[in-house]
Amino acid sequence: MNENSNSASTGSGINTSGTNASAYSNSLFLSHADNPGAVIVSQVFDGKRFGAWKRAMTLTLLVKNKLGFVTSRTKKPDEDDPGYEDWERCNSIKELNLISQGADYVTTYYTKFKQIWDEFAFVDEMPDCSCTTGEAWLKRMDRQQLVQFLFGLNDSYASTRGSILHRKPTPVLAEAYAILILEKQQ
Structure with a gap:
């Protein structure tokens, strides 16, 4: 044995x-x-x-x-x-x-990134509780997702990336994406 x-x-x-x-x-x-x-x-x-x-x-x-x-x-x-x-x-x-933006448009990169994160969220287990531990875990995952997305962007977005990361409260991924699209249109 x-x-x-x-x-x-x-x-x-x-x-x-x-x-x-x-x-x-x-x-x-x-x-x-x-x-x-x-x-x-x-x-x-x-x-x-x-x-x-x-x-x-x-x-x-x-x-x-x-x-x-x-x-x-x-x-x-x-x-x-x-x-x-x-x-x-x-x-x-x-x-x-x-994953990173590479030659993709921001919209294409966001779609690919979001799809992979959604797949990851499907197989990764959230702590089974409604306590502050579960809330903290969700907040940490949101922050991690945001940082991963922003640092996968091309260097041409460096200043926008910095301004998004310094916002209080820190935006979630969808809000950061909206900011990027608005700035690109200006």
């Missing part, structure tokens, strides 16, 4: 009864640092020095045991597989960390 035989685990191999070294080695394991707003590498890819950026990104994803999501080695399980929701959550975080 191995040392983990009496611990609860999902079909995906993730130990759910507490921390365990085997959980950390599972590509579907998410630590507190694996979140949509996390900075994966310090330098945003700007079209220059691709080799250095790719090396830094590859090493980071390898250390986090998430490289398989990019290389497609971590296969998507069937929807009835117990590990399906874990895979969806991890894949959504990867997509959120990779």
Whole structure:
């Protein structure tokens, strides 16, 4: 009998009864640092020095045991597989960390961004309570979503990004998008 035989685990191999070294080695394991707003590498890819950026990104994803999501080695399980929701959550975080405006119009970027966040919200569980903890969690997720969106914008929006982030109260994503559209029309 191995040392983990009496611990609860999902079909995906993730130990759910507490921390365990085997959980950390599972590509579907998410630590507190694996979140949509996390900075994966310090330098945003700007079209220059691709080799250095790719090396830094590859090493980071390898250390986090998430490289398989990019290389497609971590296969998507069937929807009835117990590990399906874990895979969806991890894949959504990867997509959120990779999305930026690039050559897209702001409206196109917003639509893509919102769709991925909606998918993430579907598979991520909100704390099950109506207490201040749940409210704080929602506020944190709204802020994280806003910051992720704003920092995915092209540099031409740097001043608008700064003014949105300094507003009190901090706007939610839809309000920030409306501000961007209004400023673009002026």
